[in-house]
Amino acid sequence: MNWFTKTFSSTVGRKIVMSITGLFLCSFLVVHLIGNLQLFKDDGGEAFNIYSHFMATNPIIRTMEIVLVLGFLFHIYDAIVLTRKNKAARPIGYADSRPQENSTWSSRNMGLLGTVILVFLIIHLWNFFVPARFGGLDGVVIENVEYDNLYLKVVQSFDIWWYVAIYVISMVALAYHLIHGFQSAFQSLGLDHKKYTPFIQKFGYAFSVIVCAGFAVIPLYFFFLK
Amino acid sequence: MAGSNPNAKPMDLTLKVWRQKNKDAAGQLVTYPVKGISPDMSFLEMMDVLNENLLRSGEDPIAFDHDCREGICGACSLHINGRPHGPERGTTTCQLHMRHFKDGDTITIEPWRAAAFPVHKDLVVDRSAFDRIQQAGGYVSVNTGGVPDANEIPIPKTIADKAFDAATCIQCGACVAACKNASAILFVSAKVSQLALLPQGKVERQTRVENMVAQMEIEGFGACSNTGACAAECPVGISLENINMLRREYISAKATSENF
Structure with missing residues (x-):
């Protein structure tokens, strides 16, 4: 192994990868949510369909994909890899264990939350990406141009109660994943100082709740109000 | 007993203790009643009472680690009622007193659980993995010759305080016992930070963190999930800041050291 693979195969190094990818995925959530907010526009889905066409065809977006x-x-x-190593590090567990006395539930269940996500x-x-990218959606004409009607797919999907339930529950799991993950990512990079860590912790909490609530509101809005 | 409380009522307790003949044997929790425990006793004195009872009845006494019994050596361990060193924060098992328990309580006593800390016998675990990590880099080079003057090297007060706080680690292993991943990073980071902060530790600064982390991996400790359980259960209050300092040291060493 050279120095690079050695660095990123240690537990400390793997957590650096976890935190950089995690924060990158957080930035994706922001972009995705802002795009989705166009679903609230009262234009029969025109803005959303034009936007989703852009997202599916723009070369920069396709590269970022x-x-x-x-x-x-x-x-x-x-x-x-880390979960397997962590399990192997304690082959015999405690008969009596009270982790709630020393740590938060979400911090101990990142793997479970991640699996739900x-x-x-x-x-x-x-449901959405595969038909949008590889075909299977109805067409809709907006200003003499034919677009895939992803908006219709959204309306149809969020008319099903259990589908809405899956979305809302998953967003709760995502919120808990981020409440620990966001601030933990900064720690894994060694970015910790009493000057700014309290801000990162508060910001991370607000970020997790606002972003996930923003996503969860969409299926609820379509189910109850559309 | 000097200083004892004459009004303290003796307690009867039920103990569930991990018994294991040797490192290869299968162990199990065995239930023992103990009677007439004074609230002024330390937890280990209560264990001594139980062992005397066992000896009198011809049974094998329970093996557990202890040495100074004043909270500074790091020998005592014990996972008591689901927590390393028991229910009191900032307290080693030897400094835990029976007044924190009630008459009629059932107390579960287990050894530290980690693949890197194999059980020797009963409640005694082999913590030599910590020694090997320490040997991998937890030292400083010093010149032989005349004794240097005290305080010859200027060190800012804040840095000296941080280094001292890290140096209070007694290597008991409660951090490993508390961590859901049995990670040793709080211990390793205390050693790395203590020496990286001080001018005397600068010579081996890069190789230290690289070698100690490498040894930590070899010993089979888990990764850090930033749950904070280690610092919450640490009897001497080693701070999570040390772990983040270790990461800065690690990243900086990996990016700039001559080790390939």
Whole structure:
């Protein structure tokens, strides 16, 4: 192994990868949410359909899509490697254990929360991304140009109660994942100082709640108000 | 007993203690009643009472680590009622007193649980993994010759304080015992920070963090999930700041050292 692979295969190094990919995925959430807010426009989905067409065809977005996939893959791969190492580090557990006395629930269950998010991601991609990118959506004409009607797919999907429930529950899991993950990512990079760490912690909490609430409101809005 | 409280009522307790003959044997929790425990006793004195009872009845006494019994040596361990060193914060098992328990309580006593800390016998675990990590880099080079003057090297007060705080680590292993991943990073980071902060530690600064982290990996400790359990359970209050300092040291060393 050379110095580079040695560095990033240590537990300290893998957590650096976890934190950089995690923060990158957080930036993706912001972009995704801002784009999705166009669903609230009362224009029969015109703005959203034009936007989703742009996202599916713009070369810069398509390149970033590859980076995004790599971000997910590295985050998930290192999570699996670290979880296996962590389990192996304590083959025999305690008969009596009171972790609630010394740590938060979300900090101890990042793997479980991450798995919920991964299952959600697969469902979500299968339902929206796959038809949007590889065909299977109805067409709609906006100002003499034909677009894929992804908006209609959104309306149809969020008319199903259990589908809405999956989304809301997954966003709660994501919120807990981020409440620990956001500030933890800065720690894993060694970015910790009493000058700014309290801000990062508060900002991370607000970020997690606002972003996830923003996503969760969309299916609820369509189910109850559309 | 000098200083004892004459009104303190003796307690009857039920102990569930991990018994394991040797490192290869399978262990189990065994239940023992103990009677007439004074609230003024330390937890280890209570264990001594139980062991005397066991000796009198011809049974093998329970093996547990202890040495100074005044909270400074780091020998005592014990996972008591689900927490390293028991329910009191900032307290080693030897400094934990029975007044923190009630008459009729059931107390579960287990050894530290980690692959890197194999159980020797009963409640005694082998913590020599810590020694090997320390040997990998937890030292400084000093010149032989005349004794240098005290305070010859100027060190800012804030830095000296931080280094001293890190140096209070007694290597008991409660951080490993508390961590859901059995990570040793609080211990390793205390040693790295203590020496990296001081001018005397600058010579080995880069190789120290690289070698100590490498040894920590070899010993089979888990990764740090930043749960903060280690610092919360640490009997001497080693801070999480040390872990983040270790990471800065690690990143800086990996980016700039001559080690390939």
